[in-house]
Amino acid sequence: xxxLPVFLMGSGGVGRQLLQHIVSCRSLHAKQGVHLRxxxxxxxxxxxxxxxxxxxxxxxxxxxxxxxVKSNGxxxxxLANSGVCQVFSGPEVIRxxxxxxxxxxxxxxxxxxxxxxxxxxxxxxxxxxxxxxxVLANKKPLTVQMEDYDKLVSHPRRLRHESTVGAGLPxxxxxxxxxxxGDPVNRIIGSLSGTLGYVMSEVEDGTPFSQVVNAAKSHGxxxxxxxxxxxxxxxxxxxxxxxxxxGRRLNLDNMKIESLYPEEMGPDVxxxxxxxxxxxxxxxxKIEDRIKQASANGNVLRYVCLIDDARCEVGIQEVxxxxxxxxxxxxxxxxxxxxxxxxxxxxxIQGAGAGNDTTAAxxxxxxxxxxxxxx
Ligand SMILES: NC(=O)C1=CN([C@@H]2O[C@H](COP(=O)(O)OP(=O)(O)OC[C@H]3O[C@@H](n4cnc5c(N)ncnc54)[C@H](OP(=O)(O)O)[C@@H]3O)[C@@H](O)[C@H]2O)C=CC1
Ligand SMILES: N[C@@H](CC=O)C(=O)O
Numbered sequence: 001x002x003x004l005p006v007f008l009m010g011s012g013g014v015g016r017q018l019l020q021h022i023v024s025c026r027s028l029h030a031k032q033g034v035h036l037r038x039x040x041x042x043x044x045x046x047x048x049x050x051x052x053x054x055x056x057x058x059x060x061x062x063x064x065x066x067x068x069v070k071s072n073g074x075x076x077x078x079l080a081n082s083g084v085c086q087v088f089s090g091p092e093v094i095r096x097x098x099x100x101x102x103x104x105x106x107x108x109x110x111x112x113x114x115x116x117x118x119x120x121x122x123x124x125x126x127x128x129x130x131x132x133x134x135v136l137a138n139k140k141p142l143t144v145q146m147e148d149y150d151k152l153v154s155h156p157r158r159l160r161h162e163s164t165v166g167a168g169l170p171x172x173x174x175x176x177x178x179x180x181x182g183d184p185v186n187r188i189i190g191s192l193s194g195t196l197g198y199v200m201s202e203v204e205d206g207t208p209f210s211q212v213v214n215a216a217k218s219h220g221x222x223x224x225x226x227x228x229x230x231x232x233x234x235x236x237x238x239x240x241x242x243x244x245x246x247g248r249r250l251n252l253d254n255m256k257i258e259s260l261y262p263e264e265m266g267p268d269v270x271x272x273x274x275x276x277x278x279x280x281x282x283x284x285x286k287i288e289d290r291i292k293q294a295s296a297n298g299n300v301l302r303y304v305c306l307i308d309d310a311r312c313e314v315g316i317q318e319v320x321x322x323x324x325x326x327x328x329x330x331x332x333x334x335x336x337x338x339x340x341x342x343x344x345x346x347x348x349i350q351g352a353g354a355g356n357d358t359t360a361a362x363x364x365x366x367x368x369x370x371x372x373x374x375x
Pocket of ligand 2: 194
């Protein structure tokens, strides 16, 4: 049986769903001759880890307990008395995580980032240097300044990040195959935000914008702060990840990004709760009017991502109802890739583009994918 050690950073919606997938796939993985050995889990404040990272694992009942504790809003610290793991908090966490990473080369350890933090890049770049593998749902490590990005992607075979674009959809894998075959990609166009896709199609059907955004949050489609989605930043990160894969040396500040809310409702000005309760309803009428105007023109509104030789931008566009983008419903994403081989008829990838289940499934598939690196 091949033993793959896994360390999980982030035990929110996606991280917990990943642990549940790992537990529920045990017999399937056993048939495939693989065992995922989870050695540690951390959140923003604490770390639970086995005493001996080289041989031990957090067993399934403990992993499910982690999920229960975190979904109740409690701290990982409450697991300190379980007797099955060590628990660290505060500045000790990073030091210990890096120590775990040092064992990476000998064990084939996979560091899985299901946080929504920009701060993990420091740890990830160190563990990549130690020889660990990195699997990301978190887009932020791939959208930092070029210098840190270059470091992170310097061992491409040890990095997987399918879920950073299109959740579980095979967007990155497909694009990498096209690129590595020497087929030049000259244009990518798509709707890559599950939240904004859901918002547009539900408002079209008559539900107020504020209500739809709150529903998207409770379905697990949005980022922890939905303004990351509504301001276009989350989808801009996805566009940047794709553009950088194509070799473009861009940063987020080089991009045109359209926001659905005004600056005075931004995270530095308005607390999240205030935005959700009082800010959003103030936007209902404006969004409804824009959608009605598009409908009067025989069109629908979609939040579109466009990458070509000259542009890498995201924003609202009126598109024909009967187009690939216009036909999208709910949280589905669609991506059209144009290249020499896909010149007139693009390669089209479409399906569920957000949600904890599909995102965590994409992460799990990435973890299994790296097993070929380890005999
Ligand atoms: N939901 C979706 O459809 C998709 C999500 N993603 C990405 O998946 C990631 C996770 O999303 P989601 O689960 O919804 O987010 P949540 O906010 O539910 O969870 C984030 C988790 O990360 C932890 N965390 C924060 N900072 C750090 C840190 N520095 N080190 C370690 N852990 C940290 C948080 O800790 P604490 O519990 O202490 O707050 C929390 O447990 C995001 O990056 C998101 O963009 C990608 C594709 C689709
Ligand atoms: N918040 C994102 C989740 C996936 O990246 C989205 O709505 O698409």
